[in-house]
Amino acid sequence: MTDLALEKTAAAAPHRASPALLGIGALLIVAYGVLPLVASEYLFDAILTPFLALALAGLGLNILTGYAGQVSLGSSAFMAVGAYAAYNLALRLPGVPFLVDILLAGLVAAAVGLLFGLPSLRLRGFYLAVSTLAAQFFVQWVFNKVGWFSNNSPSGIVTVPPLSVAGLPLDSSAGRYLFALGVVTAVTLAVWRLVESPTGRALVALRDHETAARVIGIPVLRVKLLAFAVSSFIIGVAGVLWAFAYLRTVEPAGFNLDRSFQILFIVIIGGLASLRGAFLGAALIVVFPLLLSRLGEALLGGLFDSGVLEMSQRIVLGLLIVTFLIAEPAGLAALLDRLWNRAWNWISGRFRRTG
Amino acid sequence: MPAVLSEAFVSPAAGTVPSALAVEALSLSFGGVTALSDISFAVAPGEIRAVIGPNGAGKSSLLNVVSGLYQPDRGRVWLGGHSFAAVPTDRLAKLGVSRTFQNLALFKGLSVLDNVAAGLSHRLRAGLFAQVIGLPAARRERAEGYARAEELLAFLHLDGVRDRPAGTLPYGMQKRVELARALVARPRLLLLDEPMAGMTLTEKRDLSGHIRAARDDLGTTIVLIEHDVGVVMGLSDRIAVLDYGRLIADGTPDQIRNDPVVIDAYLGVAHDLEAGEGI
Ligand SMILES: Nc1ncnc2c1ncn2[C@@H]1O[C@H](COP(=O)(O)OP(=O)(O)O)[C@@H](O)[C@H]1O
Ligand SMILES: [Mg+2]
Numbered sequence A: 001m002t003d004l005a006l007e008k009t010a011a012a013a014p015h016r017a018s019p020a021l022l023g024i025g026a027l028l029i030v031a032y033g034v035l036p037l038v039a040s041e042y043l044f045d046a047i048l049t050p051f052l053a054l055a056l057a058g059l060g061l062n063i064l065t066g067y068a069g070q071v072s073l074g075s076s077a078f079m080a081v082g083a084y085a086a087y088n089l090a091l092r093l094p095g096v097p098f099l100v101d102i103l104l105a106g107l108v109a110a111a112v113g114l115l116f117g118l119p120s121l122r123l124r125g126f127y128l129a130v131s132t133l134a135a136q137f138f139v140q141w142v143f144n145k146v147g148w149f150s151n152n153s154p155s156g157i158v159t160v161p162p163l164s165v166a167g168l169p170l171d172s173s174a175g176r177y178l179f180a181l182g183v184v185t186a187v188t189l190a191v192w193r194l195v196e197s198p199t200g201r202a203l204v205a206l207r208d209h210e211t212a213a214r215v216i217g218i219p220v221l222r223v224k225l226l227a228f229a230v231s232s233f234i235i236g237v238a239g240v241l242w243a244f245a246y247l248r249t250v251e252p253a254g255f256n257l258d259r260s261f262q263i264l265f266i267v268i269i270g271g272l273a274s275l276r277g278a279f280l281g282a283a284l285i286v287v288f289p290l291l292l293s294r295l296g297e298a299l300l301g302g303l304f305d306s307g308v309l310e311m312s313q314r315i316v317l318g319l320l321i322v323t324f325l326i327a328e329p330a331g332l333a334a335l336l337d338r339l340w341n342r343a344w345n346w347i348s349g350r351f352r353r354t355g
Numbered sequence B: 001m002p003a004v005l006s007e008a009f010v011s012p013a014a015g016t017v018p019s020a021l022a023v024e025a026l027s028l029s030f031g032g033v034t035a036l037s038d039i040s041f042a043v044a045p046g047e048i049r050a051v052i053g054p055n056g057a058g059k060s061s062l063l064n065v066v067s068g069l070y071q072p073d074r075g076r077v078w079l080g081g082h083s084f085a086a087v088p089t090d091r092l093a094k095l096g097v098s099r100t101f102q103n104l105a106l107f108k109g110l111s112v113l114d115n116v117a118a119g120l121s122h123r124l125r126a127g128l129f130a131q132v133i134g135l136p137a138a139r140r141e142r143a144e145g146y147a148r149a150e151e152l153l154a155f156l157h158l159d160g161v162r163d164r165p166a167g168t169l170p171y172g173m174q175k176r177v178e179l180a181r182a183l184v185a186r187p188r189l190l191l192l193d194e195p196m197a198g199m200t201l202t203e204k205r206d207l208s209g210h211i212r213a214a215r216d217d218l219g220t221t222i223v224l225i226e227h228d229v230g231v232v233m234g235l236s237d238r239i240a241v242l243d244y245g246r247l248i249a250d251g252t253p254d255q256i257r258n259d260p261v262v263i264d265a266y267l268g269v270a271h272d273l274e275a276g277e278g279i
Helices: A002-038 A041-067 A075-092 A098-121 A125-145 A173-196 A198-208 A210-215 A220-247 A257-270 A275-303 A306-327 A331-354 B002-008 B059-066 B112-118 B128-133 B136-155 B171-183 B201-218 B229-235 B253-257 B260-276
Strands: B021-030 B033-043 B048-052 B074-079 B082-084 B097-099 B189-193 B221-225 B238-243 B246-251
Touching: A002 A173, A041 A075, A041 A173, A041 A198, A041 A220, A041 A257, A041 A275, A075 A098, A075 A125, A075 A220, A075 A257, A098 A125, A098 A220, A125 A257, A173 A198, A173 A220, A173 A275, A173 B128, A198 A210, A198 A220, A198 B112, A198 B128, A198 B136, A210 A220, A257 A275, A257 A306, A257 A331, A275 A306, A275 A331, B021 B059, B033 B059, B033 B074, B033 B238, B033 B246, B048 B059, B048 B201, B048 B229, B059 B074, B059 B189, B059 B221, B097 B171, B112 B136, B112 B171, B128 B136, B136 B171, B171 B189, B171 B201, B201 B221, B201 B229, B229 B253, B238 B253, B238 B260, B246 B253, B246 B260, B253 B260
Parallel strands: B048 B221, B048 B238, B097 B189, B189 B221
Antiparallel strands: B021 B033, B021 B074, B074 B082, B238 B246
């Protein structure tokens, strides 16, 4: 009896595969074809481009935390490594194409991530989280202290060279958005291939039962370090986008603990171990403060200054996270899934009745 | 029962047919608690060997030592012609040994199919890059793994739930998924720690059939911890009895059934319990 019930749900799953593909296709058409034509500079600069960079960072952290189950509080350190590496590569190796710089910057971030991933071989849970904080503070300290990384700029803030790929200048708002979109699309595709591969399954196996994973011959140490390296690579590339496509400057303060938490919240709110989750979470994190400030201004007018805004942001965000952790630990991705299922059942029910 | 013991234990080094598994003078204690005390026995290839005994007798500890999760204080483990003071868990699968756990040890977030396919992890050759790019060798390897896993799902009647996250299945079914994951690599030696705990009589009968089929069709040697004496007597070729970390008997079901020491230490009690509720 239970078997029958189970079979029914199992059989229902493939039904949705094609709508999902259609959905992705539609999103890509809007992102590549429609938005570049209709969006304003404000939409590009204040929403879309930072959304893409943060979504990518969320994707990277999701590999480590969502899939492999290793908590990290040091994400923005790896964004910083990526950003500074790309800046210095562009500065010191001017002949090298920027896409190669990005790749190398990602590799540098991966190497640093590997280093700070070593404690994970011994520590887990809370202790590992604390050790990743060390990465956060150490990296920020190094970029503050060692002037070479910011080309000895007295303020510590450096302006990055304008974006161009293969001689094509991409320095407009739309250009920088499209550049970020291209990078995010490519990396997301690779990440999707990764999580669907046997190695991706091994990450989850490690998270769900490390002893069983070891017994069946998953090279646990190697897979853990791989998770740190791949995750840091992606977060490093996100850092490059943050610096080159969004801010157009690099400074250590932009990659502080707040940013690390922001990325962690993206993953939690969006949904652990879900690729869509990273995008949904990033969308919420980017759009939510803007909505809140509009709403606050509308309701309170002049009383709603930047201090109040920041405070209310923190409070509402905190409440949101607690709500999600309690009511929907699988995040926005699962929430949307459920809504979608309900809508689908409702629609097909209607069809059956009328047709 | 030293007589029974020495009869069963042909020294693996000297024996003509190498044992699938032998343990020699194993001892293990946790602080003041003695989990295993000077345990020696051998399991012949193709044998179904039950290990019984009251709770806390050291049965799980024994399997944990054999799979390298615990290191014995003294003694050795023989697996497929190799002798170990501490079994390397990382190489266990390559040595042809797989196991299930007393408490469910599934990958809850993975589908049933992926759980079972994961049992082939130690055979994977393709690197990460090849998998992501989708090089032919990686694709072939992956397809073969899934094909093997599908066979196992059919064998254990799990095909109806192949795409469900393993964590969402009822308990008895999860136990079966774990068995499938352990069997998919066609191990030479399969260690089962209470695979039927919490199952109904019908489920137990089904699973007994599957275990016997694994031995008959795949030639797997099986070491099985089980509390249900009825199941054990019907299924096993030989039975080892542990009590307080000591091996108090080792023989055929008939020998064990009539062994006064075993009746005293375990069977008398166990039968009473069985009558009340299947443990
Ligand atoms: N990891 C451990 N740490 C401490 N004591 C343990 C551990 N594993 C087993 N023991 C102890 O060893 C004894 C045997 O346990 P176990 O092998 O689990 O028995 P069984 O499987 O026969 O019920 C028990 O007294 C148990 O408390
Ligand atoms: Mg036990």
